[in-house]
Amino acid sequence: MYDLTIIGAGPAGITAAVYAARKKLNTLVITKNIGGQAALSGEVGNYTGYQFISGPELAKKFEEHLKSFNINLQEGVKTLSIEKTDNFKIKTEKKEFESKTVIIATGRTSRMLNIPGEKKFKNKGITYCATCDAPLFAGKDVAVIGGGNSALDAAIQLINIAKKVYLININDSFQGDEIRLEKVRNSDKVEILNSTETKEIIGHEFVKKIKVVKDSEEKILDVEGVFIEIGSTPSLIPVKAPDSELELNQYKEIVVNEHCETNIPGLFAAGDVTNIPEKQIIVAAGHGCIASLSAFGYLSKTK
Amino acid sequence: MYDLTIIGAGPAGITAAVYAARKKLNTLVITKNIGGQAALSGEVGNYTGYQFISGPELAKKFEEHLKSFNINLQEGVKTLSIEKTDNFKIKTEKKEFESKTVIIATGRTSRMLNIPGEKKFKNKGITYCATCDAPLFAGKDVAVIGGGNSALDAAIQLINIAKKVYLININDSFQGDEIRLEKVRNSDKVEILNSTETKEIIGHEFVKKIKVVKDSEEKILDVEGVFIEIGSTPSLIPVKAPDSELELNQYKEIVVNEHCETNIPGLFAAGDVTNIPEKQIIVAAGHGCIASLSAFGYLSKTK
Numbered sequence: 001m002y003d004l005t006i007i008g009a010g011p012a013g014i015t016a017a018v019y020a021a022r023k024k025l026n027t028l029v030i031t032k033n034i035g036g037q038a039a040l041s042g043e044v045g046n047y048t049g050y051q052f053i054s055g056p057e058l059a060k061k062f063e064e065h066l067k068s069f070n071i072n073l074q075e076g077v078k079t080l081s082i083e084k085t086d087n088f089k090i091k092t093e094k095k096e097f098e099s100k101t102v103i104i105a106t107g108r109t110s111r112m113l114n115i116p117g118e119k120k121f122k123n124k125g126i127t128y129c130a131t132c133d134a135p136l137f138a139g140k141d142v143a144v145i146g147g148g149n150s151a152l153d154a155a156i157q158l159i160n161i162a163k164k165v166y167l168i169n170i171n172d173s174f175q176g177d178e179i180r181l182e183k184v185r186n187s188d189k190v191e192i193l194n195s196t197e198t199k200e201i202i203g204h205e206f207v208k209k210i211k212v213v214k215d216s217e218e219k220i221l222d223v224e225g226v227f228i229e230i231g232s233t234p235s236l237i238p239v240k241a242p243d244s245e246l247e248l249n250q251y252k253e254i255v256v257n258e259h260c261e262t263n264i265p266g267l268f269a270a271g272d273v274t275n276i277p278e279k280q281i282i283v284a285a286g287h288g289c290i291a292s293l294s295a296f297g298y299l300s301k302t303k
Numbered sequence: 304m305y306d307l308t309i310i311g312a313g314p315a316g317i318t319a320a321v322y323a324a325r326k327k328l329n330t331l332v333i334t335k336n337i338g339g340q341a342a343l344s345g346e347v348g349n350y351t352g353y354q355f356i357s358g359p360e361l362a363k364k365f366e367e368h369l370k371s372f373n374i375n376l377q378e379g380v381k382t383l384s385i386e387k388t389d390n391f392k393i394k395t396e397k398k399e400f401e402s403k404t405v406i407i408a409t410g411r412t413s414r415m416l417n418i419p420g421e422k423k424f425k426n427k428g429i430t431y432c433a434t435c436d437a438p439l440f441a442g443k444d445v446a447v448i449g450g451g452n453s454a455l456d457a458a459i460q461l462i463n464i465a466k467k468v469y470l471i472n473i474n475d476s477f478q479g480d481e482i483r484l485e486k487v488r489n490s491d492k493v494e495i496l497n498s499t500e501t502k503e504i505i506g507h508e509f510v511k512k513i514k515v516v517k518d519s520e521e522k523i524l525d526v527e528g529v530f531i532e533i534g535s536t537p538s539l540i541p542v543k544a545p546d547s548e549l550e551l552n553q554y555k556e557i558v559v560n561e562h563c564e565t566n567i568p569g570l571f572a573a574g575d576v577t578n579i580p581e582k583q584i585i586v587a588a589g590h591g592c593i594a595s596l597s598a599f600g601y602l603s604k605t606k
Contacts, residue, residue, distance in 0.1 A: 024481040049364040061352040178327040286589025
């Protein structure tokens, strides 16, 4: 029986684990991967204390911090469900665990365009992670689809790698940081197409072109790579509790209060999977701390 | 006229400034010092990404991050008042500034015992900052007063410096981390006195003794240093607004919602000066990010 089980090991989950370990809680961390979406970022310039660090490097620092404590880490393991009885039963692909409290810190997964060709060419020219896959497109023409920071980040990474980058934004302006937008605008490799909708991804074995529409006019762009960066959805885990359903908001995010408490006693959530208004590494880390201290407070009251 | 003025440069204020600078806001930071209470911490083991770092070192990293951006930093300057008219007028000892939005991130100040001798011997043996002053008490007998993490931290720092450390706690148990408590218990230099109240600080030019009461019995302890670590209060700045007073909670903390908005439009607050439930470096930093992005959103809507 664990005091606390943390599901997910991105910035929120790892920070929760660090605090739990320092409180000497008997802690279990179950995660598919370490670093979460932070590990997929290109350049991180806004994690206070690190002026410039790449996403994978920052994730590595987080991982080392996590592993400096003696806690049970189940890495590469998918959690299938959480069931509340007297305590919590956490079912994974491999084993079942029991825990007095649980923090869900599973973050988010990339959103799909849901257009023809997308499923067919996934990993055959289509990618949802520029940091992971940009190097595969050296010297090629590519398209980045999206209008926020993650699309701008993808374009910035590709400037040094690809031959040409179409940046396709369905809206008429970008939502990202001015500092990023400037970098993109200053590159003669990037062609920005605002108010442009992507309609289809076309190819044989691999991606060859995409069909886009701007001002009701159809265009075909020759590209070998398509980077889809149109946001993400919360990565939920089915939760069963005797009397209540886990409360979600309209975006399917887990609703937590300022103490990271969900509507189910003993079940906490932190980071990008929740309704916290900003999805940022430093915010998720702070949120993980709060969830951990709340779980500790809950245990002190119930043990 | 500034877009955003941030008052305070601890973890919250600095993170707010980093985000504002990256959004290319015309930003002013006014602060008495850099690093806030983080700079006064001994060992910081729970700022995710830095396994072990001293408070001053972490504050230095924060400072470098802040100074890597081209923003107006007014260091060593006390803010006297904030007045809302159409915009905000910020009065300091030196000058007056005008800004469209303001983030208060002034943190907290140490609480006093309010007992005889405390005012007289302040900085003459009495200190509120172990990190700053512990080295002055090498080889001496000292007392640490308090029952939380900051008292434990002070005692831990003093183990390697002082000859003997009395740890005087008015309650019957400690509220701090188990990991810290263990270190204190394992040291034969530390004598823990629980359920003990400090009544008076006695000396001539400098502290010589303290009077304490345990189980209604008075005791005199010979010490040359007294480290008072009994918590802190929010560092408020007078705010004048036409129709409303700035809302505070029962602890005199600024009440903010999940977007770090106060009840006065355009005025935000972040970190330990607010009602955020946990006062931790990583939490304050995350909070500063939220405040900054909220101020940016406010400016986008009003400009």
